[in-house]
Amino acid sequence: MAGCILKKDLGVQIEMMTRSLIVVALAGFAALSGCSNSGSRGAANNGEKLFVSLQCASCHGDKGQGGSAPALVGSSGPVSSPDAMAAAMWSHATKMWQAVDAAKIPRPQIAPEQAADLYAYLSGGSGGKDPVGTATSGQQVFEAKLCASCHDQASDASAPNLAAKAGQFSAFSMVSALWQHGSGMLARMVSQNKEWQVLSAQEMADVLAYLNTKK
Ligand code: HEC
Numbered sequence: 114m115a116g117c118i119l120k121k122d123l124g125v126q127i128e129m130m131t132r133s134l135i136v137v138a139l140a141g142f143a144a145l146s147g148c149s150n151s152g153s154r155g156a157a158n159n160g161e162k163l164f165v166s167l168q169c170a171s172c173h174g175d176k177g178q179g180g181s182a183p184a185l186v187g188s189s190g191p192v193s194s195p196d197a198m199a200a201a202m203w204s205h206a207t208k209m210w211q212a213v214d215a216a217k218i219p220r221p222q223i224a225p226e227q228a229a230d231l232y233a234y235l236s237g238g239s240g241g242k243d244p245v246g247t248a249t250s251g252q253q254v255f256e257a258k259l260c261a262s263c264h265d266q267a268s269d270a271s272a273p274n275l276a277a278k279a280g281q282f283s284a285f286s287m288v289s290a291l292w293q294h295g296s297g298m299l300a301r302m303v304s305q306n307k308e309w310q311v312l313s314a315q316e317m318a319d320v321l322a323y324l325n326t327k328k
């Protein structure tokens with residue numbers, strides 16, 4: 114979807130164009146790039162395939178309705194918004210991995226776009242709004258949930274300084290980071306006698322606002 118023009122980028126372009134040109138330009142871009150409801154919002158049909166191929170379905174039910182693991186679908190549940198999904202996955206990660214390891218299922222790597230696709234599928238395309246996050250609250254959460262104790266320590270060379278990725282964090286990048294770096298993070302927590310932390314959707318929104326402006 115590299116050719117897709119996202120709404121955010123369009124906002125900037127719109128300011129630079131005259132109104133009459135916009136309509137023509139938008140229609141042209143949409144036709145050329147072949148974008149439907151995908152790009153940053155995710156594609157539900159890809160998500161449906163991923164849900165099976167990554168074996169989520171084997172525990173959460175073939176439609177996410179629940180099985181040996183909790184139901185994921187439903188507007189008030191863990192997929193009520195992207196931040197809610199990211200927060201739910203972070204919060205339940207350690208128990209989920211125990212189940213995944215016990216079932217001898219390889220832990221998948223999930224790219225941010227794939228996380229978006231899974232979200233589009235599980236939310237049925239009717240995802241709700243994320244809570245509004247603020248950077249000041251996010252900094253407090255980042256400290257209270259021990260993130261800062263590893264990520265802001267110059268001495269702790271193997272916990273990356275997240276400021277390097279400011280501006281790139283999203284609910285979907287957090288899902289991806291969880292699956293990609295979570296076991297390394299968990300091992301570090303265990304060795305430092307720290308407990309895995311639980312985050313609410315609001316706290317996830319705040320942390321994202323903080324990380325995206327972190328210097
Ligand atoms: C081997 C079984 C298993 C597999 C495979 C699995 N999960 Fe889970 N998942 C669980 C269990 C068990 C929990 C609940 C953990 C707990 O009680 O804290 C969970 C929790 C969750 C939650 C939080 C649910 C809530 O109520 O807040 C989400 C979201 C989730 N999983 C998504 C996924 C996705 C997406 C995949 C595929 C990439 C996946 N899971 C693969 C077992 C699994």
Ligand code: HEC
Nearest residue numbers: 258259260263271272273290294297298301302305307310
């Ligand atoms: C005990 C130390 C420790 C704690 C606590 C910790 N992390 Fe990490 N974190 C790490 C380490 C180590 C890695 C790299 C792991 C790897 O790549 O295997 C990492 C990786 C990450 C990444 C991926 C970075 C990248 O380059 O993509 C993100 C995002 C992240 N952590 C966010 C958080 C957040 C948010 C919290 C708090 C809720 C947190 N971490 C708490 C040690 C920690």
